Each structure stands twice: as C-alpha cells, then as structure tokens.
Amino acid sequence: MSKLLSSVDQRTQLVGENRLELLTFRLAGRQLFALNVFKIQEVVQVPALTAVPHSHPVICGVTHLRDQTISVIDLSAAIGGPPLQGRENCNLIVTEYNRSVQAFLVGAVDRIVNLNWELILPPPKGTGRSNYLTAITQLDDDIVEILDVERVLADIIPYETDVSDDVLDDNLVDEAINRNITLLMVDDSTTAMQQAKDTLANIGVKMVYQQDGLKGLSYLKQLAAEGGDINDKLLMVITDAEMPEMDGYRLTHEIRQDPLLKDLHVILHTSLSGNFNEAMVKKVGCDDFLSKFQPDLLAKTVQNHIRKRLEEGSL
Template sequence: MAGVLDSVNQRTQLVGQNRLELLLFRLRGRQVYGINVFKVKEVLQCPKLSSIPQSRSVVRGVAHIRGETIPIIDLGLAIKLPEIPAAELPNSFIIISEYNRRTQGFLVSGVDRIVNLNWESVSPPPKGAGREIYLTAVARIEDQLIEIIDVEKILSEVSPLKEDVGEELVTRSAQTDRTASRPVLVVDDSTVARRQVERCLTAIGLQVVTKNDGKQALDYVKELTADGSDISDHLSLMISDVEMPEMDGYTLVTRCKEQPQIKSLYIMLHTSLSGVFNRAMVQKVGADDFMAKFSPDELAERVMEVMDKL
C-alpha cells in the first residue's frame, strides 16, 4: 500500500504513450473501480473532516491539506451506493484529484494498486449494466471487471458548472451568420461533457455532430472523405476529449494527421487534465490547440476566433 501511495504523485507527470494508468480502488463491496492516475494529485488516509452547513449529502465535509481547503465527496454515495460510516472514516482513503480546473477529494473505502493498460482494451460500459449512468468505460484486468466512473457527471451534480454562454458573446456571434458553416465534430465519452460543449456551440450558431470516442470519430471522418473529398468540405473543426475508451484523443489526432485528406482538419483537445496537461504532448501529436474544461465563454470565444480564420 505504501508503494502505491508514494508513487502516485511521480507517475501523474507521465502523459501520452497511448496508454491508460488506472489507480484501482474500492467503495462499498467487492467491485473494483478505476480513476486515471493523470488526474490524481495525492492519495492519503482520510484526515479529520470539518462539516459544511447545508452542503449536499455526498459532500462529507472539507479537509485542510497542505494549506488548501478541499471538499471531500463520498464517491460511493454519489453513485447511489451506501455511504461510508463515520466510524470507518479513519481507515478510509482520500483520492485528491483535479478535474475541470477544480481540486476535490474522493472518499473511498480502500486503494489497491496502479495498473497500466492500452486504451484499446478499455470499452464502453455494457448496456443494462448497473450504475451505467455513472460509468464512462470498463476494462477487464485478470478476469476482473473494472468500472471507470464518469467523474464529470458526478461533479456536475454535486457542484454544477456554468454552462451557458454569456449574453455579450451570444450577441457578438449573432453578428456573423454561421448558418452556412460546416458542422463542428465534438468527441467525448462523457454524456455530460458532450452536452456541455454542444450547448455552448449551438448558442453561437454552429451545427454540431457528436461521437462517443476516438474510434467512432476516426471512422466518421474517414467515411466523409471516402469519395476523395477533403475533410474541409464536411467539417469546420474537431473538438476532442483526451481520455476515451478504444482510442484516446492523442491517438485520434495522430491518425487524422496521417491521412492526406484529413490532416488539414483543425483539432482542439478539450480536456479535464488541467493540472498535469503536457503541452509538449499536444505539439508532438500535432493538435492545433488545447483547452482545459470547462468554461463556456472561453470555449465559445476560442471557437469563434478559429471559425473567423478558416
């Protein structure tokens, strides 16, 4: 256990390589869950928690860690499992993570180990699976099914982000008729993230096509250009998440830039890996831009700038 806890911080500095490193943990029961190591800042035994008046029930309190006050979310309770009893808190763990420019701690019953696997071995959740609404993917490791939780959905319920584009930007965008613009392809495995980006782009007058992962997106752009046409005849740009089952965003960019009829497509990586995101990796795979999730005004303004240059 000590080895797992000590190594997390160093390993979060690794990005790319078309692989996924998962920190495995347990909630209530035998099921094992995973969280991307790249989003983990620290793992520690649960410290003393201070209660927050009128907070949501899934927020068990705040912890004061290294000079920072961090909200602690009972991850099991957030996905409709029983809460961790107060008497068990001293033996529980906190996974300190950064998502969408925010730092929070996830309360879990136990931390297991870190595993390294290819994105190709990660699949969308099976239809009809329990708690499917809170899963983005599953992976089978040593005959054990690992469930990868849609943390963005949980955070959108616990602490909703502003999703609407500001009136000033909407008014400014209305001055340019974008009805004839080619659609924007949005790629993300999180239903919440897809909805947020689609809502943002439609507010500034753009058409949107969505795909759930990199493989779906690559198949789609290949199909569009199968007749020999250039991708610019069909799409304005692509906005893609990085972490996705079957094919991640890095690999998607690389594959697109390898195709003569697709390489001209402007691709923005839109990621919740804000704390450890590696600009060098973005340049290495050939992405045109990146932005940390999720600010509707920033995204709308950036896309409007790109559209004006196309």
C-alpha cells in the same frame, strides 16, 4: 501510497502511445473501480473532516491539505450506492478536474495498472451505474468500472452553458446558422458532450458526436471517402484526451498521418492540467487545447476560427 504516484514524468510518456495508468480501489463492496492516475494528486488516509451545514448530501465535509481547503465527496453515495462506513479504514483520493481540486472518499485502494486504451471498453448499456461510467476493463478475473467524474461533479455543481453577451458575435452567429457550420465532438462523457452541445447552440454551431477516438476516426475516414474537402464539411474536431479504445492524442496523430484529414483543425478539450497538455499538444500536433468546462472560452475559440476561415475565404 505516495510512492505509487511519484513518477509523473515517466507516465507522461505513456499517453502518446495510447496507454494509460489507472488507480483501482473499492467502495462499499468487492467491486473494483478506477480513476486515471493523471487526474490524481495524491492518496492519503482520511484526516479529520469538518462538516459543512447545508452542503450537498454526498459531501461529507471539508479538510485542509497542502495549504488549501478541499471538499470531500463520498464517492459511493455520489454514484447511488450506500454511504461509506468506518472512515478510519477509508482513504481520500485527491484529484484535479476542470481547474478545481476535490477529494473523494473511497474504501481500500488496490493498485496502479498500466493498460493500453484498446483494452478500455465502453460500458454495457442497462447497467445500474452506467450513467456514472465512462468505460470498463478487466483485470485478471475482475471487471473494473472506470468512473465518469465529470458526471459526478455535475450532479453536485451543475455546469454553466450560457455564453456571455460580450463574447457573442451576432454576425458570426448568423454566418454559422446560414452556412450550417458543423464540428465534430469526440468525448466519452455524455456530460461533457451535452455541455458542449448546449454551449455551441448559443453561437449557432451544430455538433456531430462520437463517443471515443476509434469511432471518431472511423467517422472522419468515412466522411473523407465520400469525396470533397473535409474542411468544407467540418469546421474542426474537438476531442477529449481520455477515451476508450483510442485516446485523443492517438486520434490526433492518426488525423495528421492521413492525407485526406491532416489539415483538419484539432482542439484538445480536457479536464487534465494545462502544463501537461501544452506538452502533449506539441507532441501529437493538436492546434490548441481547452480546459473543461468554460463556455465562454469554448465559444470564443470556435468563433475565432470561424472568423479566421471567413477572412481566408475557406468557408
């Protein structure tokens, strides 16, 4: 299985081309699920697990891998399904999200597939697991459900949205409220969106929300077509990296190619690793990137840009 995940450098080239690779797997039944390969460190057969008293019900223990102790989450139970049985036939998908490493207990691992983001679609409303899906796609005759790991983790360890007193600048908060300062947030995870919205409320900044890169680009073009400087209408764009139909890297590229949008301040807001994003930020022209979920850092970054624009007289 490790060979499936060996060519990270090669896969890095896919991201700027609006492509991704998914690892598909099953849980307790025949339904196929998927995670983005870039979030995965390795896939291993289930080692010995140590139970942790009083832990969350979906945490089935901890294990020691590569010199670190990792919590193991029963992914089937975490999304409302039955707990996985017969662990000797199960696998662990070891992932890194939001600067933390965790392992997900899954059933059979299927394969890695290379797809265009245009083939990744928002999940239909009203499905039983819709709260835990960011997208769906189709492989052969099978529907593949792409899981919102941020939502899964938020159910286990709720994210903080309070901003520290030493980060808050009361003068900038007043300026933001008085000037009705607004930014655009583009993210397919409703969990990430709500976290950012609640954090920004602490600093008086309003947020417009679009659920994927294509919708975000359409909104920006419509706003620009109404006339006036786009920077007078939006403070900045904060975009996730991975989204259905158009990812954040492609969105940034399209913004930079549009004469009416090219001067927008764009920040990549992602749970992917820092080193990877530093390279991609330079490649597609983002102004900066932020790792999820760090309310103080998000608030500080937005306030710094407000301060900069006030000093320039562009607000």
